[in-house]
Amino acid sequence: MSFFKKLKDRMFNSSSKIEEGLDAIVEDGGTAEAEAGEAELARQAEATAARQAQEAQAAAARELAEQEAAAREAQAAADAAKAEREEAARRHAEQLEAEAQETARLDAESRAKAEREAEETARKAAEATEAARLARIEAEEQARREEAAEAEERKRAEQAAAEAESARQAAAEAEAAKAAQEAEAAKPGLLGRLFGGRTADKTVVRRALDDAMLESIEDLLITADMGVETAMRVSANLAEGRMGKKLSTAELKSLLASEVTRIMEPVARPMPLYAKRPQVVLVVGVNGSGKTTTIGKLASQFKAAGKTVVIAAGDTFRAAAVEQLQVWGERAGVPVLTAPEGSDPASLAFDAMTKAEEDGADLLMIDTAGRLQNRQDLMEELAKIVRVIRKKDPEAPHNTLLVLDATTGQNALSQVEIFQKIADVSGLVMTKLDGTAKGGVLVALADRFGLPIHAIGLGEQIDDLAPFDPEEFARALTGLE
Numbered sequence: 001m002s003f004f005k006k007l008k009d010r011m012f013n014s015s016s017k018i019e020e021g022l023d024a025i026v027e028d029g030g031t032a033e034a035e036a037g038e039a040e041l042a043r044q045a046e047a048t049a050a051r052q053a054q055e056a057q058a059a060a061a062r063e064l065a066e067q068e069a070a071a072r073e074a075q076a077a078a079d080a081a082k083a084e085r086e087e088a089a090r091r092h093a094e095q096l097e098a099e100a101q102e103t104a105r106l107d108a109e110s111r112a113k114a115e116r117e118a119e120e121t122a123r124k125a126a127e128a129t130e131a132a133r134l135a136r137i138e139a140e141e142q143a144r145r146e147e148a149a150e151a152e153e154r155k156r157a158e159q160a161a162a163e164a165e166s167a168r169q170a171a172a173e174a175e176a177a178k179a180a181q182e183a184e185a186a187k188p189g190l191l192g193r194l195f196g197g198r199t200a201d202k203t204v205v206r207r208a209l210d211d212a213m214l215e216s217i218e219d220l221l222i223t224a225d226m227g228v229e230t231a232m233r234v235s236a237n238l239a240e241g242r243m244g245k246k247l248s249t250a251e252l253k254s255l256l257a258s259e260v261t262r263i264m265e266p267v268a269r270p271m272p273l274y275a276k277r278p279q280v281v282l283v284v285g286v287n288g289s290g291k292t293t294t295i296g297k298l299a300s301q302f303k304a305a306g307k308t309v310v311i312a313a314g315d316t317f318r319a320a321a322v323e324q325l326q327v328w329g330e331r332a333g334v335p336v337l338t339a340p341e342g343s344d345p346a347s348l349a350f351d352a353m354t355k356a357e358e359d360g361a362d363l364l365m366i367d368t369a370g371r372l373q374n375r376q377d378l379m380e381e382l383a384k385i386v387r388v389i390r391k392k393d394p395e396a397p398h399n400t401l402l403v404l405d406a407t408t409g410q411n412a413l414s415q416v417e418i419f420q421k422i423a424d425v426s427g428l429v430m431t432k433l434d435g436t437a438k439g440g441v442l443v444a445l446a447d448r449f450g451l452p453i454h455a456i457g458l459g460e461q462i463d464d465l466a467p468f469d470p471e472e473f474a475r476a477l478t479g480l481e
């Protein structure tokens with residue numbers, strides 16, 4: 001079974017407090033709204049098509065009007081140019097005519113005055129006649145050119161009119177398409193006809209985010225063991241820029257899950273392995289938190305990864321505890337070093353380091369007796385174990401794992417605080433996440449201490465220890481599908 005499947009199936013057993021609570025918060029004061037189902041999507045698509053047809057029609061009409069105006073303008077310009085040309089030609093012809101008449105008159109006068117100039121005059125008259133002829137030809141040529149220009153203008157105007165007509169036709173076609181679409185939309189679809197209108201939209205309950213709703217969310221997060229500070233921070237982040245926005249349960253879960261993921265991501269780190277031999281791993285925690293079980297599970301995983309592991313049974317006070325560890329050692333296929341009942345656990349730790357060194361072991365995992373963080377004497381004893389280990393290797397223990405029972409809720413916070421002072425905790429393992437509905441404490445721990453969460457326990461079997469995946473955790477915690 002994959003880890004994710006196991007996580008989903010086992011974390012918080014079925015649902016967490018947050019998952020249940022979010023549904024209730026949205027239902028309380030929320031209103032049912034149509035969900036954008038298939039029918040709605042189809043309707044939206046039709047509306048878009050109709051809008052596009054209308055826009056096309058409007059654009060075509062606009063273009064038509066523009067073209068008509070252009071045609072009118074072109075016609076007016078052509079008329080004006082023609083009139084101007086006609087006027088110019090007329091004036092030119094008149095002028096030439098007047099000039100010809102004047103020349104003839106002068107010639108006649110000259111003929112009368114001097115006979116000897118007659119020939120000259122006749123020649124001039126002939127010249128004048130020729131000039132008039134050329135002028136007429138010129139005038140005719142000009143008239144022909146103007147005629148051609150006029151024909152060209154006329155052709156352009158006709159073309160503009162034809163384009164205007166085709167734009168008018170396109171607009172008419174768009175109008176017809178829109179009418180057809182509307183008629184089609186009014187008809188029920190095949191499924192609609194079969195089921196007689198049973199394609200009604202699904203509804204979803206949404207509630208506008210206001211102070212009261214935010215307060216309920218905050219209370220819910222506190223009930224789920226997130227702690228007051230973290231609950232307030234998470235809800236404030238969730239509300240930022242969203243006050244007054246309507247949210248469904250699914251949307252709220254998704255927002256909450258991403259906020260939880262954001263907080264948890266930096267702490268999701270596997271236990272680091274170093275080149276140092278032996279790497280000493282001290283395992284601490286209160287009574288019954290799951291230290292022995294976690295050591296057994298970890299030893300089995302490290303062995304499977306090719307590491308040589310030795311376990312030291314540091315709980316020298318209870319014979320049963322030693323026996324239990326031996327059982328786990330057998331299951332994992334790892335040797336368990338023990339000391340006589342009642343002997344000093346610090347001295348056992350020292351001996352175990354010597355032995356692990358001699359054997360060339362990669363990892364030495366030291367179990368310790370469970371101790372409540374308010375028992376000063378036992379906490380002192382733990383500090384002594386650390387001091388003695390450091391005589392052998394000043395950098396040891398290389399990892400100090402605090403094993404926390406998820407079902408203890410907010411008490412986990414004070415456990416971290418005290419154990420951190422005594423034993424310099426380097427990472428956390430959270431057990432029994434399968435047995436609680438209040439996993440919110442992990443968020444509080446991450447938010448407050450930022451200590452790496454190396455693994456989570458999801459059951460009592462040897463393979464029920466998994467790396468911590470923030471996204472899966474957030475989904476399971478909020479009940480996000």
Ligand SMILES: Nc1nc2c(ncn2[C@@H]2O[C@H](COP(=O)(O)OP(=O)(O)OP(=O)(O)O)[C@@H](O)[C@H]2O)c(=O)[nH]1
Pocket residue numbers: 285286287288289290291292293294315321324369370371430431432433434435456457458459460464
């Ligand atoms: N459901 C569940 N039970 C667990 C998990 N981890 C440990 N346990 C159980 O918790 C109980 C205590 O576990 P131990 O490993 O003995 O705890 P401990 O911290 O070594 O206990 P002390 O030696 O008394 O301090 C046992 O019954 C385990 O089977 C877990 O992840 N899930």
